[in-house]
Amino acid sequence: MIAESTPQHFAIGEKTHSPDNAVTFEKRTASQIWNQWFYRFFQYIYVNSDVIRAVAYINAHWDEQGMWGGPIYTNGYWGDSRIEANDLIKKLWLNQISREIWQHGSTTGFTEYSGFNQAANTGIPESPHSQWSDYEHYPSAFVFFSMSNSFVAMNL
Numbered sequence: 001m002i003a004e005s006t007p008q009h010f011a012i013g014e015k016t017h018s019p020d021n022a023v024t025f026e027k028r029t030a031s032q033i034w035n036q037w038f039y040r041f042f043q044y045i046y047v048n049s050d051v052i053r054a055v056a057y058i059n060a061h062w063d064e065q066g067m068w069g070g071p072i073y074t075n076g077y078w079g080d081s082r083i084e085a086n087d088l089i090k091k092l093w094l095n096q097i098s099r100e101i102w103q104h105g106s107t108t109g110f111t112e113y114s115g116f117n118q119a120a121n122t123g124i125p126e127s128p129h130s131q132w133s134d135y136e137h138y139p140s141a142f143v144f145f146s147m148s149n150s151f152v153a154m155n156l
Helices: 030-047 085-097 109-114 118-122 132-137
Strands: 001-006 055-057 144-148
Touching: 030 085
Parallel strands: 001 055
Antiparallel strands: 055 144
């Protein structure tokens, strides 16, 4: 599993990259951001799909969170990893995850794959958000999705 993946140092909406912990910001096109981080991310997954069975991507505007925001960035500059912050990034992302190899989360995914009723046994209701497109409404969503034949969960 690839856990907690996010393109650190990029601000997708602003189309910038900071190589030096937010001291300077370099302009990037959406295509450059895609090629510099996302393309490599997906290629790494595909090349290693024999051992990578699940991926978690953190879709967040890090600067809006006190622990990660500036202006000092004591925990490093994390930027803005929200896929929906740029139309091209969103289009390319959706193109990748719509491939047949990917399975997506659902409100019943845990039960379907494990035989365990999570909501009944924890007292915590499962998320009512089962469509991937719902991420637009939850900008700090932590999304899990996986390759075929493995566990799937989405927590929105």
